[in-house]
Amino acid sequence: MTPNIYSRREALRLGAIGAGAAALSAACAPGAGGSGKEVGIAIGNGISYAAFNVIRAKGWLEQELQGRTITWKIISGGGPTRDALLSGKLQIGSTGLGPLLIGWDAGVPWKIVSSLNDMPLWLVAKDPKFKTLRDFRQGDQIAAVQPGSIQSVMLQKAAQQQLGDPHALDKNIATMAHPEALEALLGGQIAAAYTSPPFQFQALEQGARKLVDSYDLFGTHGFNVMAATEEYAEKNQDVLAAVHKTIARANDFITKQPAEAAKILANAEKGKISAAQYEKYLTYKGIEFTTTPHGLLKIAAFMKQIGVIKKVPADWRDLAFDTVKNENGS
Known part of the structure; x- marks a missing residue:
């Protein structure tokens, strides 16, 4: 073994x-x-x-x-x-x-x-104060399926590019299944959600904005x-x-x-x-x-x-x- x-x-x-x-x-x-x-x-x-x-x-x-x-x-x-x-x-x-x-x-x-x-995977936020990763503070929860998920890896890549530290937002991750993450985002219980299609599309249809696109990070x-x-x-x-x-x-x-x-x-x-x-x-x-x-x-x-x-x-x-x-x- x-x-x-x-x-x-x-x-x-x-x-x-x-x-x-x-x-x-x-x-x-x-x-x-x-x-x-x-x-x-x-x-x-x-x-x-x-x-x-x-x-x-x-x-x-x-x-x-x-x-x-x-x-x-x-x-x-x-x-x-x-x-x-x-x-x-x-x-x-x-x-x-x-x-x-x-x-x-x-x-x-x-x-x-x-x-x-x-598939491209997006980090989305609804509160207008979140425009880039620099706007997130301790306690601003970001939903992902789990730490170590592909979404959390994409968040780490974006944090490396934008904040100079890939682990800067690791403690912000809140474990949620995609449907619950979308509901929590739209209800204002969390700051952002890193989900997948169609949940990221539905978030934008209901007023959220895209902050990170995984295809910009790694290509297809x-x-x-x-x-x-x-x-x-x-x-x-x-x-x-x-x-x-x-x-x-x-x-x-x-x-x-x-x-x-x-x-x-x-x-x-x-x-x-x-x-x-x-x-x-x-x-x-x-x-x-x-x-x-x-x-x-x-x-x-x-x-x-x-x-x-x-x-x-x-x-x-x-x-x-x-x-x-x-x-x-x-």
Whole structure:
């Protein structure tokens, strides 16, 4: 087993607790790498998971994995997803690039099955006094899914550029799922929110402004990926292949038929957001639905530079299963 390179204090701060010896022990527990009939899949909130709305509506995974039962769970944040995978409670799960790299650096035996998309991520604020990061003071809460999330990494990059210290706003981060963060922002309970589409779009529609755009920090980059443990993958290559295949199929459907995909998303939300609005979100400039991981190495290099992780992959493929190794990632 790989020893945990984080101190407990660092692990707690970065949301990486459990990524060392305890988590690796859990990975060896009964069921963690099993080949049971049930395939539990963890996804999150937002249009980053649009592919899975399509996959579920069309029944594509059931068609590919006949004889298996597909179950779904909404989990907010890569840390809880990691723990569910390592315990064997779930088999495939979504994570942002930040938690993926923190876990990999700490020895978590997980890799990418497929990317889901490239998406710009925005820090948004509604109170007009917040125009740049220099306007934030101690106690001004900034919502993110968790410390160590890709949003918190983007905040650290922006803080490095604007304040000269990547950790200047680490203590301002308040852990919140994206829907709750949007509600808290609009209600004035927090100073700002670092969320994702469509929540960042909805914030602007209701009077907020964009303070940071992650594409300005790193260029085009991936957002969420689907991951599995190496132990599970070894025994369930058919599951990994089916997940990658159906994501690719769904991404193609969303790209070529965004109006139809938007109807599926609107139905899944029971009309809370109209199909027309979803189509606008799905086709926003800069969003690409792709299975190819992008930006892993440059984000990892920054995280190492500021001390969040201690090593960088020699190749992005070191973090990927064969399902995506032949794709043009970075």
